Amino acid sequence: MATTRKTRGESLLLRYLVLGGWALVCLLPILWFLSVGFRPRTEVITPKPIYWPTFSLDAWHLLMSDWPIALYLRNSVIAVAGSVIIDLVLAIPAAFALARYDFRGREDIGFYILSTRMMAPAIVAVPIFFLFKTLGLLDSVWALMLIYAAINLSLVTWIIRSYMLDIPKELEDAARTDGAGDLTILREIIVPACLPGIITAAVIAAIFAINEFLFTLLIASTSDAYTMSVALANFTGGSDGIIYNAIALVSFIAFVPILILVILIQKHLSRGLTMGAVKG
Amino acid sequence: MASIHLQNIEKKYGAFVGVQNMSLEIADEEFLVLLGPSGCGKTTTMRMIAGLEVPTDGQIVIGGEVVTDIDARDRDVAMVFQGYALYPNMSIYENIRFPLRMRGIPASEHDARIRRAADMVELGAYLDRKPGALSGGQRQRAALARAVVRQPQVFLMDEPLSNLDAKLRQSMRVQIKHMQRQLRVTTVYVTHDQIEAMTLADRIVIMNKGAIQQVGSPDEIYSDPANTFVAGFIGSPPMNLIDGVAQDGHFVAPGVSVACPAHVRGKVTLGVRPEDCSVGGESAQGMVYGVEPTGDVTYLTVLAGTKKIEVKAARAYRSDIDVPVGITFNPAHLYFFDDQGQRIRGAA
Ligand SMILES: Nc1ncnc2c1ncn2[C@@H]1O[C@H](COP(=O)(O)OP(=O)(O)OP(=O)(O)O)[C@@H](O)[C@H]1O
Ligand SMILES: [Mg+2]
Numbered sequence: 001m002a003t004t005r006k007t008r009g010e011s012l013l014l015r016y017l018v019l020g021g022w023a024l025v026c027l028l029p030i031l032w033f034l035s036v037g038f039r040p041r042t043e044v045i046t047p048k049p050i051y052w053p054t055f056s057l058d059a060w061h062l063l064m065s066d067w068p069i070a071l072y073l074r075n076s077v078i079a080v081a082g083s084v085i086i087d088l089v090l091a092i093p094a095a096f097a098l099a100r101y102d103f104r105g106r107e108d109i110g111f112y113i114l115s116t117r118m119m120a121p122a123i124v125a126v127p128i129f130f131l132f133k134t135l136g137l138l139d140s141v142w143a144l145m146l147i148y149a150a151i152n153l154s155l156v157t158w159i160i161r162s163y164m165l166d167i168p169k170e171l172e173d174a175a176r177t178d179g180a181g182d183l184t185i186l187r188e189i190i191v192p193a194c195l196p197g198i199i200t201a202a203v204i205a206a207i208f209a210i211n212e213f214l215f216t217l218l219i220a221s222t223s224d225a226y227t228m229s230v231a232l233a234n235f236t237g238g239s240d241g242i243i244y245n246a247i248a249l250v251s252f253i254a255f256v257p258i259l260i261l262v263i264l265i266q267k268h269l270s271r272g273l274t275m276g277a278v279k280g
Numbered sequence: 281m282a283s284i285h286l287q288n289i290e291k292k293y294g295a296f297v298g299v300q301n302m303s304l305e306i307a308d309e310e311f312l313v314l315l316g317p318s319g320c321g322k323t324t325t326m327r328m329i330a331g332l333e334v335p336t337d338g339q340i341v342i343g344g345e346v347v348t349d350i351d352a353r354d355r356d357v358a359m360v361f362q363g364y365a366l367y368p369n370m371s372i373y374e375n376i377r378f379p380l381r382m383r384g385i386p387a388s389e390h391d392a393r394i395r396r397a398a399d400m401v402e403l404g405a406y407l408d409r410k411p412g413a414l415s416g417g418q419r420q421r422a423a424l425a426r427a428v429v430r431q432p433q434v435f436l437m438d439e440p441l442s443n444l445d446a447k448l449r450q451s452m453r454v455q456i457k458h459m460q461r462q463l464r465v466t467t468v469y470v471t472h473d474q475i476e477a478m479t480l481a482d483r484i485v486i487m488n489k490g491a492i493q494q495v496g497s498p499d500e501i502y503s504d505p506a507n508t509f510v511a512g513f514i515g516s517p518p519m520n521l522i523d524g525v526a527q528d529g530h531f532v533a534p535g536v537s538v539a540c541p542a543h544v545r546g547k548v549t550l551g552v553r554p555e556d557c558s559v560g561g562e563s564a565q566g567m568v569y570g571v572e573p574t575g576d577v578t579y580l581t582v583l584a585g586t587k588k589i590e591v592k593a594a595r596a597y598r599s600d601i602d603v604p605v606g607i608t609f610n611p612a613h614l615y616f617f618d619d620q621g622q623r624i625r626g627a628a
Contacts (some may be wrong), residue, residue, distance in 0.1 A: 026465075052291070067467070114372055117497060168363065168365065169369065170361050170363050170365040171365050171368075172381065173327075173332045173359075173361065173365065174359070174361055174365035174366075174367075174426075175329075175367070175378070175382075176329075176331075176352040176353050177332070177352050177353070177355075177358065177359045178332050178358075178378050178379035178382050178383075178426075179353050179356055179382035179383045180353060180355075180377060180382045184382070188367075188378075189369075192367075192368075192369035192370075193368055193369055195369075241402075267523075
């Protein structure tokens with residue numbers, strides 16, 4: 001008895017060591033951002049190795065005074081949140097129809113919707129640019145909102161649909177015999193029952209939208225419509241050369257919301273991604 | 281309050297026939313039980329009455345109105361589903377309330393009705409729980425409460441007691457019957473349990489492979505089976521069915537020899553219930569195969585030729601196995617079936 005318990009304890013220790021080591025490897029870039037972001041500029045560019053960097057808020061002050069971070073964050077939030085809302089409003093009924101109603105070509109339509117995601121975005125970049133130009137939508141967060149919504153709509157629909165397919169049909173039958181119509185069933189039965197799926201889809205869409213770069217660069221021609229992802233890429237620290245500690249800090253700030261989102265749904269994330277990809 | 285007429289309804293899934301050419305008249309306020317083996321089309325029949333499945337052919341009339349093309353929500357039918365189908369995000373209270381809300385019943389009546397329904401199924405203490413936090417039997421009772429909370433034209437109950445223990449099942453059975461008599465709602469009830477069928481039903485419908493085998497009162501089904509399927513399905517243990525040959529008023533099978541009506545001829549099947557057999561005598565000769573005391577009776581299995589015959593023996597009967605034994609069949613309760621399995625009746 002005693003020996004088994006001891007080996008079990010040892011294997012637990014070993015497991016923690018391995019996992020801890022792996023976590024350190026994964027976290028190293030983030031720790032590095034923080035370390036670089038909060039040291040003085042001179043210590044960033046010196047070729048000599050520094051073992052104990054001095055703590056400094058130089059980069060932070062520079063960012064706050066010199067760089068419209070609030071604007072970029074605001075643009076990101078509006079475009080991303082708006083796009084996710086648009087996606088949900090369109091995708092939930094679409095997914096319901098694709099999951100439940102039997103109509104001709106249902107599977108084909110479902111697959112067609114998903115296939116829009118399989119195309120390389122660069123292929124449509126030029127037409128999209130001219131489309132938005134004609135509509136007078138260049139350089140606006142509303143345009144970004146539409147683009148993000150369009151990019152993610154198929155994926156969101158697909159993920160929600162796969163969750164809806166898992167809801168037993170008897171639930172809907174019960175609601176129908178109880179006297180509920182389609183919209184009531186969707187609102188009161190289906191949506192609450194696949195809420196985890198809806199949240200997962202929304203968070204995945206938000207992450208993709210936050211990271212979206214190509215179309216944002218194309219449409220946001222001035223810093224008025226810059227989101228964090230594009231602003232970050234354009235950021236060099238101002239007129240007097242590349243300021244690495246500021247860049248590191250900005251990168252960290254851009255990374256935090258995604259980290260929070262991923263933590264929120266980590267339980268569902270792998271299921272959401274694989275289901276969206278695999279399950280028909 | 282409505283009669284139900286099924287007129288030649290049929291349900292096909294591709295080439296597979298789930299329910300075939302079924303005609304049935306269910307009287308107003310009747311308690312009808314559908315009984316049959318798994319997969320025989322009971323649930324499918326119920327779903328067609330509820331309007332959840334469209335018949336491939338035929339017509340359904342509820343309360344004088346042709347409802348074949350009317351959506352489930354517009355038929356005034358309440359159903360207990362085989363898989364419970366409780367709404368997982370709602371508390372039991374809200375689950376039971378859902379049909380009241382949907383059918384526009386005044387909110388002031390809700391609470392009293394919900395509590396009455398919950399008390400009926402002894403679930404009053406669980407109203408705040410979500411379905412996920414209930415046991416299988418509790419969920420089943422919640423599903424029952426949700427169906428009986430309003431007074432529809434028709435109750436459809438698909439094995440509503442299958443997951444309850446014997447004691448609770450017995451008390452629910454009495455509750456359901458009482459409630460059905462009180463509310464006077466036409467009820468179609470599916471079960472696998474013969475006791476349930478026998479005790480609840482005004483009439484029983486025996487189904488097999490999508491087709492009706494016999495319709496009748498519990499008594500008729502038991503004492504006057506139409507074919508070998510019904511004979512072998514009803515009763516516990518079921519009727520002994522012995523293949524043999526009849527000639528000149530005499531039926532013979534390995535180890536069995538009894539008198540039979542003169543018009544019974546050729547290859548036939550003899551049916552005799554275990555309780556119409558008694559130990560000792562000449563009708564059948566065989567060896568004791570097994571003895572099963574159950575408390576109030578003892579079941580004896582006799583191997584006659586290659587056929588095992590069940591006998592309901594006296595409570596105190598005991599025997600070793602492989603001992604020769606004779607059996608007498610009660611001549612007043614012998615059933616004969618032709619080689620198609622159909623009952624041979626009267627004088628031909
Ligand atoms: N959607 C469907 N597609 C194809 N076949 C089906 C479908 N629904 C039911 N069936 C078939 O129809 C037959 C009858 O099914 P049904 O559910 O009515 O059986 P049941 O009598 O209720 O059985 P149980 O006692 O096991 O509940 C079964 O053989 C089943 O496989
Ligand atoms: Mg069934």
